[in-house]
Amino acid sequence: MHMLSILLLPLLIIISYSQPILTTTNVLTQGSSLVVKKGDHLVSPNRLFTAGFHQIGQNAYLFAIWFTELTSDGSRTLVWMANRDLPINGKRSEIFLSKTGNLVLSDAGQQIWASNTKSTSPLQLQLLDSGNLVLNQVKVQTQSYIWQSFNFPTNTLLPNQPFTKNTVLISSRSWTNYSSGFYKFYFDNDNVLSILFKNDVVTSVFWPKPWLIATEAGRSTFNNSRFAFLDSRGKFTSTDNYSFVTSDYGQIVPRRLTLDVDGDLRVYTLNQKKWSVSLQTTSLPCLIHGSCGLNSICTYSREIGRICTCAYGYKAKNRSDLSLGCEPTFNVTQNRENYGFIRYPNMEFYGFDSSYTPGISLETCKNTCLNDTNCKAVQYSFDPGMGVFKCYVKIMLFNGHSLDSVYTTYVKVPKSDVLAFYQKIIAKESELNCSSTIIEVERSYIEKTPNESIKFMLWFSIILGAIEVALFLVIYYTTKQLSSGETQSYVAVGSGFRRFTYDEIVKASRKFREEIGRGGSGIVYKGVLLDNRVVAIKQLNEATQGEAEFLAEIRTIERINHRNLIEMYGYCAEKKHRILVYEYMENGSLAEMLVANRLDWQKILAIAIGVAKGLAYLHEECLEWVLHCDVKPHNILLDLSYSPKVADFGLSKLFERSAVEGSSFSRIRGTRGYMAPEWMFNLPITSKVDVYSYGVVILEMITGKSPLQMQQSSGENSGRDQTLVEWVRDKIRDEGVEEVVDVETCGEYDTKSLKNVLKIALQCAEEDRDARPSMSQVVHMLLHPDFDD
Incomplete structure (x- = not known):
């Protein structure tokens, strides 16, 4: 042993x-x-x-x-x-x-x-x-x-773990990939527990149902303490009045509440080494936003589960991950004559309606889509309450499903795809196997006499004619009433902006509760739309001037699209109300950042380049020339990453390219301190007025001095206000470049880069407009400081 x-x-x-x-x-x-x-x-x-x-x-x-x-x-x-x-x-x-x-x-x-x-x-x-x-x-x-x-927490709450306004659950990317996914469980700004879907393209709340107000969804917004937890017996309670008990409530067993990869919030119970679902918030997976990605259709059965398929004319971006959605197999820039429609009965896609028009025919509805290059499909349905057909123009195919849908969706694809689609249907129908055995069926029938057939055809023609006349009268009077009405819930401006009712604006802004800015043309409030997008709501002054500025902004913004220009979601033009709805910028205006000293040299340089690109687009790349006419820090907004976007086109004016030099304005526009000399001497106004204002803004960022608050100069300039441009030129001439820099604003900086930016800014702020560069030249000089012209 x-x-x-x-x-x-x-x-x-x-x-x-x-x-x-x-x-x-x-x-x-x-x-x-x-x-x-x-x-x-x-x-x-x-x-x-x-x-x-x-x-x-x-x-x-x-x-x-x-x-x-x-x-x-x-x-x-x-x-x-x-x-x-x-x-x-x-x-x-x-x-x-x-x-x-x-x-x-x-x-x-x-x-x-x-x-x-x-x-x-x-x-x-x-x-x-x-x-x-x-x-x-x-x-x-x-x-x-x-x-x-x-x-x-990451994606799971354990029993008695507090869930507060400072915590969120983020789903995993997949069942085998634990990295952060697309779904977020959190308390929203109205103190309501919500689930949000967010990827690179779409941000959308789907639970509770976004079209319901809090009370309709059984929630309360009054308790701002924002606290929830799952107790050890299986009961979940929250300060927004949302609560539930699990199917095995009362037992003290291992449990967990998890926001799963498919966006569903479930409670699991461990029993005999297996996790069983004891509660889930959504019983219909296809109603969860993003479940199948863009341009796809979700179907579900208990036996198979959720199935994602691409709409015809589209293909999967990644066959191993259908949540990434589908992409078109065709060139989306084709002429309208090349497109047709594939019909999907009882099919609905969520949101993203660029326009809604009641009382029009299906043919008119389709033509609206064909005339809109952004249109992907139309949804068409009959509203028994209104007694008319409704047309929705879709600019995105999101969350397609057929659960109790009353809509018929017509997806816009090339005519070749339409032909191929219906040929496949015909081929499938012809594949049905029929038996070659002939079975005789003895059946007796009474042959109709010629007189009875003639009577039947006569009555059928009379009834059919009466129906056609009645339908024509209903559509005619309904369309006439809508065209003469003062307001409509959703109206397109031409490029897909949504027209909001004043009641919708009041609800979104919570009765204009939170003011985030104001100017000469109106006041800006923070708001939240039904799809949970945070927006800036600009209420223009009720004077004639405000209405003129409103129309100018609408005409201008519907023509532009650039990453450094503010995006507008819609507007309201109801009775005396003139309101614009913009994207909300988390870091507010450049003016606020300058006051708070929250910039550094890298941010200043990035802002200078971004604003220059936006103005260059307005001046030189738009279908028509667009002058901003009020470039200043208050009209430069910053997103979460401090990327700039030029806003407020209310003082702008459009010119055809051929008419720029002869342009004239009925009144002086802009803000004192940032205005070019042309305004004072009644000279022709060109894009160089924006270049001058841009130069002043850059100098303000570098020096930390506002052109509106410059002290009186000394010496030979004593007795009058010295402009910021004059002050910078004098300082550089007498004391050097470093003396104009506000270290508190700029922080550490690169001297060579600073000299280049100062040189460009002063060149932009020349009194002689011909000595100023164009904005595209400014962009080039900022991006290529060593380039020798």
Whole structure:
């Protein structure tokens, strides 16, 4: 026996070294780490949860928390991830609790994720029985943790985990890809729990139903504390009055609430190593936005599940991921004569209507689409309440489905695709197998006499004629009433802008509650549309001047499309109301950023280039020349990434290219301090007035000085206000370039780049308009500072 042990000893040593050495501990103390290679773990005292490194690829790991018990198929159920979008490798990677109290996840020495915490007291990292990973003080029994994973959920809530206004759930990209997906569960600005779909093309709330107001959806907007949680018995409650109980309510068993990859919010219960759904928010998967991607149609059956198919004339972008949608197989820039329509009965696509017109024929509806290059399809249906047919022009095919739809959709594709589509249908019908056996059926019948046939045809003709006359009268009077009516809910301006009713504007702006800006032409409010898009709502002054500016903006904006020009979603022209609805810019105006000193040199340079590109497009690339005439920081808006967009075309004027030099204005336009000398001396107005204003704006960004607040100059200029342009020229001549820079505004800057931008700005602000460059030349000089003209 002793001899056998000696013989087996080497074998046991080999086996032990062939298996990973797992280090399991209850806490991680300061100065210690969990290492990927060793497979180190933290385990909760009740052993229900484990925290450690989960392998997701050949050499890719996530630091995560999961249920300790494996499911019947041997897989782990992850409930939290630190680095879901940036996996680490298996070599020299660890999570480390530093002496200063910071929990750091590193990939071969490079920091990937951190808790960003500090403490002078001794800390420890501990996994609690609830599944909450916490940083707390050693030997201090308190619920006030320095950091806890419950405050930063990924796609899952555990029982009794608080869900607040500061937390969100983000779905995973797929069932095997844990990176951030397309769906977001959160409290919206109205304190209502919502689910949002967002990809590179579409942002859309679908739960609760976006066309319902909160009370209609059974929600309340009055409690702004925004708090929800799932208790240990299976009941979910929220401050917006949304609540539910699971099908197994009352049992205290392992549960989780997860926002799944398909956009459905489900509660799962663990029973005998299997997760079963005990509640789900959406029973019809095809109504979940983005379930099949753009240009596709969703069908569902209990036996097969959800099926995504491309609309005819389109093909899948990626056959392994149908959520990416479909793309056209044809050239979308063809002439209208080359297009036809494929009919999809009882088919509906959600939203994105560029126009809605009641009381028109199907042929007129189709022609509206053919005349619109952005139109992808039309939806046509009969409204029994109004007694008319309704036509919706679709500029995007999103969330196609046939669930209880009363619409017939006509998808616009090339005529060759239309022919091929119907040839396939005919071919399928001809493939039906018919038996060659002839079966005789004895049947007696009474032959009609000639007189009876003539009577039948006569009565049939009379009835048919009466129906045609009645239908003509109904359509005629309905169309006449609509054309003479003062307002319509949805009217296209020509390029797809939506016409809002005043009631819709009042609701979107919450009775014009939040003012975000004002100017000479009106006040701007923040609003939220039914599809949850945050917008800027500009209410123009009721004076004649305001109405003229409104019409000018509509005529101008419907012709332009550029990434550095503000996008308009629609307008309202009802009675005395003149309102514009724009995209909302998160960082407000450039004027606000200058006052708050929230810019640096890189942002200033990017803003200068972006504004120049936008103005160059207006001046030189539009179908007609467009002069802005009021370029200033207040009319330059910044999005979340500080990308600039030129706004407020209310003071603009259009010119045909051939008539620029002879242009004239009925009154001076613009803002004092930014206006070109041409306005003062009654000289012809050209695009160079915008170039001058642009130069002043650039100087204001660099110097931090407003041209409206310049102090009186000294010396020979004493007694009158010195302009910003004059001040910069004097400073550079007497003291050098560096003396004009506001370090607080610009921060660290590159001297060579600064000199180039200053040179361009001063050239733009020359008194002689002929000495100023065009905006396209400005763009070129900014992008190619070393280029020698």
